[in-house]
Amino acid sequence: MMRSKPVAGxxxxxxxxxxxxxxxxxxxxxxxxxxxxxxxxxxxGVVPDVLLPPVEDAPENLFxxxxxxxxxxxxxxxxxxxxxxxxxxxxxxxxMIDWWFGWHGDAAAKYKLWHPQxxxxxAWRDTxxxxxxxxxxxxxxxxxxxxxxxxxxxGAIRFVPPATLGxxxxxxxxxxxxxxxxxxxxxxxxxxxxxxLAHQVRSVPGGSEMRSRFWxxxxxxxxxxxxxSMAAAVAKRVLRLTESDARNLLVHCGQEMPHLxxxxxxxxxxxxxxx
Numbered sequence: 001m002m003r004s005k006p007v008a009g010x011x012x013x014x015x016x017x018x019x020x021x022x023x024x025x026x027x028x029x030x031x032x033x034x035x036x037x038x039x040x041x042x043x044x045g046v047v048p049d050v051l052l053p054p055v056e057d058a059p060e061n062l063f064x065x066x067x068x069x070x071x072x073x074x075x076x077x078x079x080x081x082x083x084x085x086x087x088x089x090x091x092x093x094x095x096m097i098d099w100w101f102g103w104h105g106d107a108a109a110k111y112k113l114w115h116p117q118x119x120x121x122x123a124w125r126d127t128x129x130x131x132x133x134x135x136x137x138x139x140x141x142x143x144x145x146x147x148x149x150x151x152x153x154x155g156a157i158r159f160v161p162p163a164t165l166g167x168x169x170x171x172x173x174x175x176x177x178x179x180x181x182x183x184x185x186x187x188x189x190x191x192x193x194x195x196x197l198a199h200q201v202r203s204v205p206g207g208s209e210m211r212s213r214f215w216x217x218x219x220x221x222x223x224x225x226x227x228x229s230m231a232a233a234v235a236k237r238v239l240r241l242t243e244s245d246a247r248n249l250l251v252h253c254g255q256e257m258p259h260l261x262x263x264x265x266x267x268x269x270x271x272x273x274x275x
Contacts, residue, residue, distance in 0.1 A: 003151045003152060003153070004145070004152050004153055004154035004188075004189060005152075006152060007121070007145065010108070010120050010121045010145055011120065012112075012116075012117065012118075012119075012120055012147075013029065013112070013116065014027050014029075014109070014112065014116075017109075018108075018109040018112065021107070021109045021110075022271075023109075023110065023113070023267065023270075023271060024109070026113050026263045026266070026267050027109075027112065027113055027116060028116065028259070028262075028263070029116045029117070030116075031115075031116070031117060031255050031259055032255075032258055032259065032262070034251065034254050034255065035087075035088075035254065035258065037070070037071050037086070038071060038085060038250065038251070038254040040071070041071035041072045041073070041085070041250060042247060042250065042251070044072060045243070046073065046074060046075055046243055046246070047069065047072045047073070047074055048074065049074040049075075049076055049077075049082070051069040051072065051074065052069060052072060052073070052074045052082040052083075052084050052213075053082075054082070054215065055165060055196050055213075055215040055220075056166070058165055058166065058167070058198060058213060058215075059165070059166040059167055059168070059169070061213070062167070062180070062198065062200045062211060062213070063167070063169040063171075063200075068084075069084060070084060070085070070086045070211060071084060071085050071086060071250075072084055073243075073246035073247070073249075073250055074246075075241065075242075075243060075246065076217075076218050077218075078217075078218030078219050079217055079218045079239065079240035079241060080195075080215070080216055080217035080218025080219065080220060080241055081214075081216055081217055081218075081241040081245060081246045081249075082213070082214065082215050082216075083212075083213070083214040083216075083246055083249050083250050083253070084211075084212065084213050084214075085211075085212050085250055085253050085254055085257075086209060086210065086211045086212070087209070087210040087212070087253075087254075087257035087258055087261065088207070088209060088258070088261070089201070089207050089208040089209065089210055089257075089258075089260075089261035089264075090206055090207040090261065091206070091207045091261075091264075091265040092201075092207050092208045092261050092264050092265060093203065093207075093208060094176075094177070094178050094179035094201045094202070094203060094208060095133065095179070096264050096265065096268045096272075097179055097181065097199070097201045097208070097210070097264075098133040098134050098137075098179050098181075099132070099133065099268060099272060100260070100264060100268075101136075101137045101159070101181055102128065102131075102132070102133065102134075102135075102136030102137040103136075103271070103274060104122065105122055105123070105124050105128070105137065105140070105142045106122075106123070106124060106128075107122070108120070108121045108122055108123075110122070111144070113260075113263065113267075114256050114259065114260050115146070115252070115255060115256035115259060116259075117147075117255075118146050118147040118148070118252060118255075118256070119144070119145075119146050119256075120145040120146060120147070120152070121144065121145040122142060122143065122144050122145075123142075123143050124140055124141070124142060124143070125140070125141040125142075125143055125156070126140065126141070128140045134179070137159045137181075138159050138160065138161055139159065139160075139161075140158075140159055141156050141157065141158045141159070142156075142157045142159070143155070143156055143157075143188045144157060144188075146252075147252075148245075148248050148249055148252050149244070149245075149247075149248030149251070149252070151248070154187070154188040154189055155185060155186065155187065155188055156185075156186040156187060156188040157183045157184075157185060157186075157197075158183055158184045158185075158186065158193075159181065159182065159183045160182050160183060160184055161182070162180045162182050164182060165182050165196065165198060167180050167182065167198070171202065177202060177203040178200060178201060178202040178203065179200075179201050180198055180199065180200045180201070181197075181198070181199040181201075182196070182197070182198050183196065183197050184196060185197055185214075185216065186224065191223055191224040191225045192221065192222070192223055192224065193220070193221070193222050193223075193224060194216055194217060194220060194221050195214060195215050195216030195217060195220045195221075196214070196215045196216075196220060197212070197213065197214050197215075198212070198213045199211075199212045199213075200212075200213075207261075210257055210261075212253055212257065214249060214253075216241060216249075217239060217240070217241040218241075221239065
């Protein structure tokens with residue numbers, strides 16, 4: 001994983017200014033233990049790449065009827081990785097997830113609620129529209145500082161319409177039983193993209209289930225402009241993601257998503273009318 005340099009004035013945790021926010025009572029610095037199925041995936045280690053399909057097969061993987069490997073990671077021959085993980089979200093609805101992705105991106109104190117031991121800073125690249133649900137975050141880029149394992153990463157998360165990755169299932173229509181958050185992942189300090197993510201959230205009895213997929217490195221490294229394309233060509237040759245990178249991402253997601261689910265219903269009940 002490519003490390004970033006810390007920025008002065010940005011920090012982990014809450015300080016006085018954060019504690020003064022209306023939503024500060026939802027900040028909990030303690031994380032729950034990893035779920036057993038996440039620990040099992042870590043114990044299993046790298047699996048054959050056929051068990052976690054490429055991004056082109058993601059619609060069938062997430063919306064098809066065949067059994068799939070829900071938790072695990074692979075390393076690809078071109079130096080990339082794929083990571084898959086699921087999260088139980090009691091009391092959470094797909095609409096709450098869409099609201100969260102539009103709500104938290106304008107303040108570091110909001111972002112830190114999500115992963116109190118890894119999230120440092122967040123800001124929108126451009127001011128999002130005064131809209132609700134997907135319309136607020138799709139088309140926007142979130143600039144984040146976060147730790148993945150011990151590496152500080154400054155990322156550019158560009159949210160894209162689900163159809164960009166081939167997701168057109170009827171359950172995603174307004175009023176449907178699911179949502180899916182899709183993004184192109186890149187570097188914030190260089191015009192280089194490095195992967196894709198998809199978080200499918202589908203209604204189940206008692207709440208929702210999130211199924212997350214990451215496709216990173218290898219052939220997914222590309223420039224956002226001419227200079228970025230030149231740099232990406234070099235990055236493809238020298239950047240090879242490792243088992244440690246895959247494990248760190250699996251753990252990070254396995255911590256932040258259950259932590260989010262623990263407070264999101266109450267947060268939404270109080271602040272759900274906020275843009």
